[in-house]
Each structure stands twice: as C-alpha cells, then as structure tokens.
Amino acid sequence: MLGKFTKVTEYFSDMGVPPQAVKSLSTQFRLLSLNPSDILLAQGTRQDYCYFIMSGTLRACHYGENGLERCKEFYFDGELCFLYSSWLQGMSAQYQIEAITAAEVVRIPLNLLTLPSFLQAKVALLQQQLIFKEQKEALLLLHTPEQRYRHLLQYWPHWLTRLNNIQIASYIGISPVSLSRLKARIKS
Template sequence: MTQRLSKDALTGFGECLAQLGLAADECTEALGQAKCVAAPRGEILLHQGACQAHGYFIVDGILGAQHYGDCGGLFSKEFYFEGELCLLYHSLLTADAAPYQLEAVTDVTLVRFPLTLLKQASWQGVLIALLSQQLLYKEEKEAFLLLKRPEERYIYLVNHRPMWVERLSNVQLARYIGITPVSLSRLKARLA
C-alpha cells in the first residue's frame, strides 16, 4: 500500500473517531496503534468461532459478516461499506467467540485497530455512541425483516441503500432479505 493511501486511510479513521466524540490526543494514540491493510476478495479477517481482537474501518471495498451453518447453509448477517466501522458487538461485549465470519466481499483497504482501545475509560463515550448507533440499526433491521414482505424489503434497499443494490450480487442481496436468488430475479422482473 502506498504511503499516500495509508495517510489518507488513517486520516479517514481519525475523522470517524472524532465524529464519535474521541478527544484529539486519544485519536492520535489510536492512529499510532492502527495499521493499514489490504485484503483480496474472499480473504477471511475473522474466522467463525474465533475471538475477535480487531475492528476495521473500511477505506475501500465491502466486508461481510457471514454465518456458515452445520448443514452447509450460508447466512448473511451484515455488509459493511466505505466509511463504516466493522466489528461484532456481541463478541466485543461478551468476549465470546464470534458466531460470524468476517470476510472480504470485494478487494478491500482497511484500517485495523485493536478492540482493547474500546475498553479504555477515555473511549467510553465512543463505545456508548457506537452502541447507540448499533441499537438503532438493530431496531430498524428487525422491523425490516419482521414487518415487511420480501418485495417491500427489496424496494427499501433500492430507495434507502442503493449502493447495496448496485454493488452486491443478486445472491448476496437475496440472502440478506431472506429469499432465494430466483425469487429476487422474479421480483426484479415484476418491478421493472
């Protein structure tokens, strides 16, 4: 990774932390512990069943949190895009093994940082801000999955998360909204 890209990546991560309320000196310390990394599509950043030690700020590309079932099923918990922080909150709060695998859906450029930072007293405001964001997101996602029919879920993504529709495959979108890829293709054809 070029030095310029590394500097820009770290700057973006620092800006994200500042927006979450982290003091400037703490941001400087965090940037000193962060590392810019690149991962090719398909690379596993956290194996399902492993303990999570790092979080990621996504500079470029898409990460996915996937669960691989015992019978070979694959379930998509979440997708993370540029400018987002990626960490598994349950694993962070409980220190339990991750029930999901974090993997690169596309080639990605990331800033990797140790999750131990979030345990520091000076980071409690950031942790509360992240947990508040996550709680609101979880509530919205529950309503999305429980209160909407598959067609409404797809239309919601088209209207509110167009980047998802543009950048994820039909298989990935279908898995996320809880239908088969064939059903999604039919739904798209019907709406066209």
C-alpha cells in the same frame, strides 16, 4: 503515517473522541489490503480487532456444518466492522468476517474502546448498533419481500450496486429466483 489514518481520526472525532487521542494511538493501527475471500476473523475465534473500511465491502457470515451460509451483515466504506455481541460478551465469534471485494481496511485493537477517551464513541457505537438492529428486525418481520427490496432501493441503493443478486436475496430473506421475478415486476 498519520495521514493515512485521517478518516479513522475523523470517524472517531465525529463521535466525540478528541482527535489527539486517536492520533496518539494510531501506532497500534494497521493498514491492510485484502483480496476477495480474505478472512479477517474466523468463525469460532476470539475477536481482538475492529476494521475501519477505507474501501471495499466486507460481510459477517455464519457457516453451518451442512455447508449452509447465513449472512448476518454487509459493511461498506466509512463503516466500522466488528461483531458487537462477541465483543460485549467476550465470546468466540459466531460469524466469520471476510472481504467480498478487494478492500482496504484499518485494523484497530478493540481494547481501545475501553479507554476513557473513547467512552463517547463506545456509547455512540452501541446506540447506532441498537437502532440498526431494530430497523433490520422491523424490515424483515413487518414487510413483504417487495417492501424489503424497495427499502434497499430507497435507503441503501449502494447495496444494489455493490452486492450480487444472491447476496441481496439472502439478506432480504428470499431466493435469487424470487428476487429476479420481483425486480422484473418492479421494472414493468
């Protein structure tokens, strides 16, 4: 049983959690196999778990009453997926977490992050999230659409192979048609 959670143990160990502390709590972990469109956290519900992604791609999206879909974030292999603001404030989720490809994830109770042995991981996760949020804001506010796309090409090329044009365009704040034109311009 412990073998299937080795990646989770390594992930938290890299953040300073003693491997034995993770292993001793692994009975609370659940391995889940997901199909595309499977929902892990419904918008408007309480968030009790985070998800370590073994394989596949997840996203956090907000669905408006008018059918408008706003994608907050994408999550890939080796990442921990959960909504930080909902977790920190104990509020219902403003976003839905769902699989966009077949995926295998480890469901982990979020309350583990309140344990003293996980304090370093909690701080590391918060620092990581703050840096990522600041980088994303700078990307969207300070760069042109072409610069945003080139940033993805340079720093997150796996996004371009794992996401479709509609998802990429939405993330960088342009229409799919504009993205197609931009890609054609870059290629020539």
